Each structure stands twice: as structure tokens, then as C-alpha cells.
Amino acid sequence: MQTHNLGYPRIGSRRELKKACEKYWSGQISRQELFNQGYAIKADNWRLQQRAGIDWVPSNDFSYYDQVLDHCLMVGAIPDRYHAILVEKKKHELDLYFAMARGYQRDGLDVKAMEMTKWFDTNYHYIVPEFHKNQQFELFSEKVIHEFEEAKVQGILTKPVLLAPVSFLLLGKEKVAGFDRIDLLDNLLPVYLKVLEKLVGYGAEWVQFDEPFLALSLSDKEQTAMRRTYSVIKKAFPHLKTMVATYFGGLDAHLGLAAELPVCALHLDLVRAPHQLGSLLELVRPKMSLSLGLVDGRNVWRNDLQASLDLIRLAVNKLGSDRVWVAPSCSLLHVPCDLELESGLDAEIKGWLAFAKQKIEEVVLLQRIGNHTRQDRVDLKDTPWLGQTLEQNRQYLTSRNTSTRIHNEAVKTALASVLPSHSQRSSPYAERHKLQTEALALPLFPTTTIGSFPQTKEVRQWRARYKKGELSLAAYENLLKAETERCVRWQDDLGLDVLVHGEFERNDMVEYFGEQLEGFAFTTNGWVQSYGSRCVKPPIIYGDVSRKHPMTVDWTVFAQSLTRRPMKGMLTGPITILQWSFVRNDQPRKDTCFQIALAIREEVRDLEQAGIRVIQIDEPALREGLPLKTSEWPDYLDWAVTAFRLSASVVGDHTQIHTHMCYSEFNDIISHIAAMDADVITIECSRSQMELLDAFAAFEYPNEIGPGVYDIHAPRIPSSEEMIELMEKAIRVVPKERLWVNPDCGLKTRGWEETQRALEEMVKAADGLRAKFARKADM
Ligand SMILES: CN1c2c(nc(N)[nH]c2=O)NC[C@@H]1CNc1ccc(C(=O)N[C@@H](CCC(=O)N[C@@H](CCC(=O)N[C@@H](CCC(=O)O)C(=O)O)C(=O)O)C(=O)O)cc1
Ligand SMILES: N[C@@H](CCS)C(=O)O
Numbered sequence: 001m002q003t004h005n006l007g008y009p010r011i012g013s014r015r016e017l018k019k020a021c022e023k024y025w026s027g028q029i030s031r032q033e034l035f036n037q038g039y040a041i042k043a044d045n046w047r048l049q050q051r052a053g054i055d056w057v058p059s060n061d062f063s064y065y066d067q068v069l070d071h072c073l074m075v076g077a078i079p080d081r082y083h084a085i086l087v088e089k090k091k092h093e094l095d096l097y098f099a100m101a102r103g104y105q106r107d108g109l110d111v112k113a114m115e116m117t118k119w120f121d122t123n124y125h126y127i128v129p130e131f132h133k134n135q136q137f138e139l140f141s142e143k144v145i146h147e148f149e150e151a152k153v154q155g156i157l158t159k160p161v162l163l164a165p166v167s168f169l170l171l172g173k174e175k176v177a178g179f180d181r182i183d184l185l186d187n188l189l190p191v192y193l194k195v196l197e198k199l200v201g202y203g204a205e206w207v208q209f210d211e212p213f214l215a216l217s218l219s220d221k222e223q224t225a226m227r228r229t230y231s232v233i234k235k236a237f238p239h240l241k242t243m244v245a246t247y248f249g250g251l252d253a254h255l256g257l258a259a260e261l262p263v264c265a266l267h268l269d270l271v272r273a274p275h276q277l278g279s280l281l282e283l284v285r286p287k288m289s290l291s292l293g294l295v296d297g298r299n300v301w302r303n304d305l306q307a308s309l310d311l312i313r314l315a316v317n318k319l320g321s322d323r324v325w326v327a328p329s330c331s332l333l334h335v336p337c338d339l340e341l342e343s344g345l346d347a348e349i350k351g352w353l354a355f356a357k358q359k360i361e362e363v364v365l366l367q368r369i370g371n372h373t374r375q376d377r378v379d380l381k382d383t384p385w386l387g388q389t390l391e392q393n394r395q396y397l398t399s400r401n402t403s404t405r406i407h408n409e410a411v412k413t414a415l416a417s418v419l420p421s422h423s424q425r426s427s428p429y430a431e432r433h434k435l436q437t438e439a440l441a442l443p444l445f446p447t448t449t450i451g452s453f454p455q456t457k458e459v460r461q462w463r464a465r466y467k468k469g470e471l472s473l474a475a476y477e478n479l480l481k482a483e484t485e486r487c488v489r490w491q492d493d494l495g496l497d498v499l500v501h502g503e504f505e506r507n508d509m510v511e512y513f514g515e516q517l518e519g520f521a522f523t524t525n526g527w528v529q530s531y532g533s534r535c536v537k538p539p540i541i542y543g544d545v546s547r548k549h550p551m552t553v554d555w556t557v558f559a560q561s562l563t564r565r566p567m568k569g570m571l572t573g574p575i576t577i578l579q580w581s582f583v584r585n586d587q588p589r590k591d592t593c594f595q596i597a598l599a600i601r602e603e604v605r606d607l608e609q610a611g612i613r614v615i616q617i618d619e620p621a622l623r624e625g626l627p628l629k630t631s632e633w634p635d636y637l638d639w640a641v642t643a644f645r646l647s648a649s650v651v652g653d654h655t656q657i658h659t660h661m662c663y664s665e666f667n668d669i670i671s672h673i674a675a676m677d678a679d680v681i682t683i684e685c686s687r688s689q690m691e692l693l694d695a696f697a698a699f700e701y702p703n704e705i706g707p708g709v710y711d712i713h714a715p716r717i718p719s720s721e722e723m724i725e726l727m728e729k730a731i732r733v734v735p736k737e738r739l740w741v742n743p744d745c746g747l748k749t750r751g752w753e754e755t756q757r758a759l760e761e762m763v764k765a766a767d768g769l770r771a772k773f774a775r776k777a778d779m
């Protein structure tokens, strides 16, 4: 039996890559210094995996920003607008790369970033490749080859990872409609063959082709494209060992297709879909190996070794041990690096967990125990330590199942007492609208922001010093209060209509709530890459969830005391808290979501009682929580929408509930978004130039909408004219009385100067719109 890994976290166990990239972008370090840091992380990761005993360590899983963007550069899928950077300005490939990721506003150029979207159902975001009709490709970046060589110099023969051609095409979008990007396969394949030729030339034995779309629904044409890809590769390189890696779900309808592909090995996600192993064992071609993805790459729970061994035994009995590989279920990109760095975690909870480094050890352990597995039992007579390890694993699992910290009878009783009426506002939107208009007295095109204002270095340092004990709680809170006050006064002076307190007290919109809720644990160093250099520390939901005390009321009430304008209470919704945490796997996600919804409902109630008239419950992760298989959508959408409504519906008709969503395609779930029945939805729109609104218009979305008028993910300052133009597009499809003016998302990643200038433009845009459209209405 062999072991391998599909990908290792690349941010560095102390976020070294994040820090180096940000320093490079701000001109504090040179390109060479950034490369040195990148090299050090790669080398550490390769050595760590090799020393642990992994037979095939991956390469090309490292990336300075995003692996999909790496592939765009590899095949020369570089949109025309970036050519000036390379050709006229003669910038280095790395600067072109970062320009595609982040935009480029220097040297007299103003080029926007490429689009970014969610990587399947994870909280990782990738750069969306742009394709056009008859596009030609070329081998442009040889990063994959360089990385293979770098590892080889260290004496490690790696398994390079490539995003396979069909999945690469499917991840992209047709920039101008009128063709099918799958038709570009024949132009693309020769570049992949060139890459393989070089890799083979340098001595590569195995290559991993990531084909995540095999676990989704593929059209006949896409299936044909996949067959064609691997037969072309087989023909060109009959001796190269190829592995197709599938993950995030079962192959289901594509079992037959996958089993027949002319490749040497097929990787299966047996955490998400253990049932598929039996069928695959019947179908698999002679000589094809199966890689068993047994160790969860998407969650942090310690592996159930006995359950994994049962699957190993099934496979070994059918195929023989030389055709069985053991691996994590998917790349470990989605889990933190090393549990050992968590000195503050409760010892009992720590015993239930495994991060990337520990997962690698689990893979090797499974191989060792598996090698002692006879037909129907584990024979450990000669190796008592393996027996002890299995026994210890069993004890950890039992401790988790039976721990009193997991079960809270009060939470279970509260959940059992929920009635359908608890998820229902008292009156329909039309009636609420009248009451809210009277209560809030807002102008046409009301302006607002999404919640967070710049989390400056100073703010983060206050928090870091407070956590280290260098600042007292009182001193820390006073600093935050002063920052909140500055922010509120600035918004008031600018003339925004509905204000926010700025979220300065929050490290992250999910972690902040996780730190305060019962049933959650949080880490000090459990960073996971979210996009580019940005990371999150997802909290860990280990038990029944409840609210210990009000979480946001004091900050909101303080901010409201500073202004006569309405102050929005700012909460993260139950689906997003669920989706961006590591969730317990001993009960359905739905049950955990409802427990969170009840906790948020209590907070909503308290905010209203404290006099807050507008409450926003953010749900940016609603779409990302959708199961990858469309057949499972109705069930998810039903409970997710109900959970949101449960959290929101405790308020009276006069209280205005907002929700906010970003970073997703919403067209296909628009009716469910409407069913959430928020009075106002603020939504990301500007990167897609308001295309999104077509869906809202087609469905006749009944409530109010704030389509984001500018992209907050880039430092670029938009003009009021641009924003007016976008709003005019919106006015064509949504009645103007139902439109709000706001940015795409929160401003926490921006600096103050650009934020102020952008919001000044935004208020100017709203004034312009009012002047233009109020007059029209008067006539
Ligand atoms: C809206 N988004 C979010 C997602 N998921 C979340 N869980 N949260 C989100 O907001 N998914 C979709 C999108 C993704 N977008 C983002 C946007 C921004 C970030 C981000 O800014 N991440 C920060 C880390 C934020 C944080 O937790 N900060 C902590 C710790 C700060 C820190 O690094 N401290 C330093 C010391 C201070 C210093 O010297 O600067 C240290 O510890 O070394 C805090 O504020 O206390 C990031 O920097 O990556 C993520 C996802
Ligand atoms: N209220 C949050 C939402 C981000 S999606 C913020 O403004 O950062």
C-alpha cells in the first residue's frame, strides 16, 4: 500500500507567506526575498511530509496567490487588458500575476482585477479564468516544472499536481457569450502535453490531475471531453503514471466514466461518499489503483481509524494491497497547519482534533496498520504499539461521544419547542414597509455601508496587545470606543443615511461570534487561506450551541447614542456561522444551524429591545452552503431559509431587517433569497456590472435591494459617475423606491483614505440620483 497527499497548506504555519506577499506588495521586500520565503515554505512542507512517511508528496500545490490563477499563467490564459503590463511596462511575470489577482493602478495604467469566486462549497476563493471564442493557449509560466525541480534538488521526487484541462475550462467563464468553453479543449491540450513532456524529461513518474467536476453533474459533451483528454495523454505518454483526483463528493452518475478512464489511479473522497467504494471495486479496470481518501481534508476531527481500516480492508481484499493507496480526502488547503501550535486549547477538546500535520501522520498510520491487516482482522501480534494506537484512538472517540460538554439539555428543549410561527414575521412586507418608512424617514436611494470599516494595523495591534495582556480590557475598549466614535461621526458628517458602528471590536465576522457562544472552541493559530493573502481562523463547533450573554448590544447602543440617524445592528447569520466554522460531525448540520439560529434570535430580540431600529443579519455563505449535487438543494434551501427566518422573525413590523450577500452567483436561488423575507438585501453586484439584478428583476424580487455600486476588494476609487451609471442599470429593472445605494461588501480590508474618498463619491452619486429621479417623479 502506498500513501500520498493531494496538497498541503501553503500559507505557512505562522502565515509567513501572507506576511511576505503583503510586504512585497507594499514595496518593503524585493521579489527575491519573496521567492526565498516561498521556497522556504515549499521546502518545509515537502520535508515534513517526507519525514512523516508519505510516499508521494505533492508539488505545484504551492501558490503565491491561487492555484487556478497559476494555471491561467501556465497556459497563457491572460486577458488582453494585462498585456500592457508585460509588453509596454516590461514587468516581471510575478507582477503580471499579482496584477491579474489584485488589479494594477500604477505607471499610468488602471486595470481591474479578474473575478474571484468560491471554490466549490469551501470558504476558499479562486480567480475565475476568462475565455473567449477560438482562444489560443501557449506554455507561458513553467512554475510547475520549476517546483518539481526544486523538490528534486532536495532529493524528493514529487507528484506534480495539475488542475486537469476539463475542470480548468469548467471553472472559467465565457467572457462574451456565444460559444462553449469546452470547445477550447483541443487548443488547450497541446499545452498540457508540453508541460507533461517537460515533467517527464525531468524525471516525473506520477502526475496528479485534479478533476473535481467528476463529482458534479457533467453533460454528455463534458464527459466526452474528459474521455478524450486522458486518451490523448495516454497516447502521448504511455509510460507516465497518471492519477485522476476527485473530491468533495461521490462520483455517483460518473462512476462508470471514472472507472473506465485510461489512467493508472483514481482518487476517491471516502469521507463525503464512503458508499462509492463498493461500487467502484466492482467497476474498476484491471491494473487501475484506487486512492482511498480516508482522512477528512475539510474538517478538523481526529480520524476514526477503525472505520478507515474497514474500508481499507474492503479494497485490499478485492484489489490486493499494491493497488490501494491511502490519502486525505482532498487537499489539506482547507484545514489549519498544526494542532501542536495550539497551546491554549482545552486538553480534552484537543484530543478530538487533527490539523494538516496530524492528518499526514494519520495517513501514514493507516498505511502501517493496514499493512498488518489480514483478510478479516488486524493482526498486531508483532507490533503492540499499533494495537495501543488503535485503542487510544478508540478512547478519544468515545470521550468525544460521551463528553458532558457536548450535550446541553436546555438547548435541545428550546429547539424542540420551536413552532412554525417563530419563523414568520407578523405582517407581510408591504405592511412592514409602510411602518418602517414612517419610523425611519429615509430619502429616496438611501445610502448605507455593509458594516465593517478599515481594520487598520493599529486596531489589530490593540487587539493583539490586549490578548497578550499588554493592554487591560478597559484600555482596549476605550481605544475601540474612540475609533467607533470617529467612524460614526465621520459617517454622520458625510451624510450617510443608515450608519454602522464599524465592527472594530471584531477579529472576524464569524470568529467573533464563535468566541462568545457556548459549544464553540477557537484557536490562536488555526489559520486557513480564504483568498490571496487573506486568512480566517474558523471556530470549531464541538457541542450544543447557546448564547451566554448579549454579544453586540453594548457596542451598537454606544454607537447609536452618538447619532440621531438609524444605527444598524450588525450580526452574522446562522448559515454563515455554520458554513465558516468547523462543524461537529456527530449530528446533522441542519440541527447545529438551528441551534445557532436560536442564539442569534436572542441577540436580535435584545437589539430591538435596546432601541435599535435596523438590524442586519449577514448571510454571505448561503449559496456556498448549497450541496454540490443539485438533487440535494431543495432540502438544504428549505432548512437554511427557515433558520434565517427563525433568527430574524422575533422583531416587530416596524423594525427593519437587512441581510447581505456577496461573492456568489445568486441567480438560481433567487426565489429562496426572496423567501428569507428580509426587508432589505444588500448584495455584491459591481464586478458583474449589475448582471445579477436581471435575476432579481426576472423573479420580481418583492422587497428592497441595495446592489453594491463599487468593488471593495481593490484599492481603486470609483467615480460618482460610474456609480450613477450602475444605478441607472438597476433602475431599469427594479422600481427606484426599492433601491438602496451601498458598496459591495464590508470595508475592513481597505485603508481609511480610499474608503473616505470612495464613500464621498457614493454619497455624491446618491445625491445625483435623487436630483435626477425625484424630479422625474414630480413631473
Ligand atoms: C467576507 N469574507 C469572510 C469569509 N470568511 C470569514 N470567516 N470572514 C470573512 O470576513 N469568507 C468570505 C470573505 C472572505 N474575505 C475575507 C476578507 C478579509 C479577511 C481578513 O482580513 N483576514 C485577516 C485576518 C482577520 C483576523 O482574524 N484578524 C485578527 C488577527 C490579526 C493579526 O494578524 N494580528 C497580528 C498582530 C497585529 C499586527 O501586527 O498587525 C498577529 O497576530 O500577528 C484580529 O483582527 O485580531 C487577514 O489578515 O488575513 C479574511 C477573509
Ligand atoms: N458585515 C460584514 C459583512 C461581510 S460579508 C462586513 O461588513 O465586513
Ligand SMILES: [Zn+2]
Binding pocket: 450, 620, 660, 661, 662, 744, 745, 746
Ligand atoms: Zn460581504
